[in-house]
Amino acid sequence: SQTIHQWPATLVQPVGSPLSLECTVEGTSNPNLYWYRQAAGRGLQLLFYSVGIGQISSEVPQNLSASRPQDRQFILSSKKLLLSDSGFYLCAWSSWFNYGYTFGSGTRLTVV
Amino acid sequence: QKEVEQDPGPLSVPEGAIVSLNCTYSNSAFQYFMWYRQYSRKGPELLMYTYSSGNKEDGRFTAQVDKSSKYISLFIRDSQPSDSATYLCAMSEGSGSARQLTFGSGTQLTVLP
Numbered sequence: 001s002q003t004i005h006q007w008p009a010t011l012v013q014p015v016g017s018p019l020s021l022e023c024t025v026e027g028t029s030n031p032n033l034y035w036y037r038q039a040a041g042r043g044l045q046l047l048f049y050s051v052g053i054g055q056i057s058s059e060v061p062q063n064l065s066a067s068r069p070q071d072r073q074f075i076l077s078s079k080k081l082l083l084s085d086s087g088f089y090l091c092a093w094s095s096w097f098n099y100g101y102t103f104g105s106g107t108r109l110t111v112v
Numbered sequence: 113q114k115e116v117e118q119d120p121g122p123l124s125v126p127e128g129a130i131v132s133l134n135c136t137y138s139n140s141a142f143q144y145f146m147w148y149r150q151y152s153r154k155g156p157e158l159l160m161y162t163y164s165s166g167n168k169e170d171g172r173f174t175a176q177v178d179k180s181s182k183y184i185s186l187f188i189r190d191s192q193p194s195d196s197a198t199y200l201c202a203m204s205e206g207s208g209s210a211r212q213l214t215f216g217s218g219t220q221l222t223v224l225p
Contacts, residue, residue, distance in 0.1 A: 043217035103155035
């Protein structure tokens, strides 16, 4: 069976510090991978998606970047965090054989 | 106008009530419709999946799609306190290379014991 791992679960970072969130998928090959942000009381905002190694599409211009160094690894980064980067970050995957997306457990980021 | 509109609630009902959650959309190309349930501080989990118009039932949950009205619904019968969560509708046009989903903003549901 397929599983998705996302860490850390909670993160408190000062403004101007770097960020690295990691997501890995097990049990499948060549998944589509996604990073979403969910602000409090708001819907899901697609940040990045990837259909293969090194292939990253950005949906929203911002202070964040994403990379996919391996088939089942997706990393969300920032060089300098802003207060507005606070939120709940979710990684998800999809493939031709599954319905919809499967989400990770999320990372709650607070920038102080 | 957003592509997908969903009443944010919050919605509060007594245990055992029938709950109706709804979304409207504007893109007539949407063919795949989903409902996700998200507990507090957790990632969304897929609850129901339907293709095109019609009804689909799974236990206490029924998903309904009316493409002519661009309207989808999720019904929860005999609601339980464990159903308290945020429910998000989602939809997509097809199975493209990334099959991007468009999400509603979510409805927060509380079922009171």
